[in-house]
Amino acid sequence: MNKRSPHVVLVGRPNVGKSTLFNRITSSRRAIVTPVPGTTRDVITQPVVWRGIGFDLTDTGGMFGASEDPLHAMVLEAGRRAMQRAELVVFVVDGRDGKTPGDDDIAKALHTFGKPVILAVNKMDDRRARDGALGPYALQSAIAACHARAHTAAETDWARIAALYDALAQLAPSPIVELNRAVALSMAYGPAAGLEVVDSLTSEPLLKSYHRLPSVRGELLSKLGRFDEARAEFKRAAGLTHNMRERELLLERARTVGPN
Ligand SMILES: Nc1nc2c(ncn2[C@@H]2O[C@H](COP(=O)(O)OP(=O)(O)OP(=O)(O)O)[C@@H](O)[C@H]2O)c(=O)[nH]1
Numbered sequence: 001m002n003k004r005s006p007h008v009v010l011v012g013r014p015n016v017g018k019s020t021l022f023n024r025i026t027s028s029r030r031a032i033v034t035p036v037p038g039t040t041r042d043v044i045t046q047p048v049v050w051r052g053i054g055f056d057l058t059d060t061g062g063m064f065g066a067s068e069d070p071l072h073a074m075v076l077e078a079g080r081r082a083m084q085r086a087e088l089v090v091f092v093v094d095g096r097d098g099k100t101p102g103d104d105d106i107a108k109a110l111h112t113f114g115k116p117v118i119l120a121v122n123k124m125d126d127r128r129a130r131d132g133a134l135g136p137y138a139l140q141s142a143i144a145a146c147h148a149r150a151h152t153a154a155e156t157d158w159a160r161i162a163a164l165y166d167a168l169a170q171l172a173p174s175p176i177v178e179l180n181r182a183v184a185l186s187m188a189y190g191p192a193a194g195l196e197v198v199d200s201l202t203s204e205p206l207l208k209s210y211h212r213l214p215s216v217r218g219e220l221l222s223k224l225g226r227f228d229e230a231r232a233e234f235k236r237a238a239g240l241t242h243n244m245r246e247r248e249l250l251l252e253r254a255r256t257v258g259p260n
Pocket residue numbers: 012013014015016017018019020021032033034035036037038039040041060061062122123124125126
């Protein structure tokens with residue numbers, strides 16, 4: 001049987017380090033790396049085995065950002081074809097710049113392809129990325145690093161995660177960040193601290209049909225011994241989720257909530 005390898009495509013603004021990453025993952029020097037934005041003008045693909053997993057990796061250039069290159073239309077078309085074949089897209093950004101309008105445009109374009117995306121925040125080794133006031137990307141990657149370092153929830157440095165979410169809530173406030181901050185607060189300082197934040201979100205229109213709000217609220221209420229209210233929240237969450245497995249788990253949680 002001729003099984004096609006999964007296809008992973010690197011995209012991002014010019015000069016963020018896509019070709020460097022391509023060369024690193026493929027252990028090659030096939031992609032040309034220079035400090036000049038717009039270096040890569042073609043689309044190259046190479047089969048690779050990385051940490052025991054085989055896939056085809058594609059480096060793109062010129063798909064995003066202005067170009068005066070006469071071959072631009074061809075590059076664009078090749079990039080688009082690669083995106084259509086992709087099982088996974090790695091969206092590379094420059095951690096020194098923080099989030100730029102160009103990144104926003106790419107994020108919107110990626111949305112239309114509907115492929116799973118991994119955000120890779122590059123150049124974090126650079127002093128400018130580490131020393132500058134942490135931008136939203138740096139904060140998010142610091143949070144992810146805290147989670148990755150810990151093997152279990154108990155080993156996780158929740159106080160640090162809560163502090164990082166505090167900073168993120170200042171810099172890039174959103175109801176989802178608030179909800180995550182509430183979870184981190186409850187893990188670090190107890191359910192009452194988390195519930196205070198969650199309660200302030202219950203009238204938030206953007207979370208009106210988001211099942212995680214009642215499910216988080218249910219967990220916190222349950223930890224505080226407010227079982228009837230917790231049960232109602234788990235049922236509400238079950239009614240909102242579109243994922244059958246999750247619905248079953250939430251209904252199970254509603255059935256079993258109580259002193260144990
Ligand atoms: N400090 C630092 N520099 C990097 C890193 N990755 C790439 N660079 C530098 O960033 C510059 C651009 O790297 P490329 O890999 O050519 O970037 P690209 O995204 O392929 O650029 P285009 O092909 O122009 O779209 C080069 O000078 C690299 O040496 C990194 O992780 N850290």
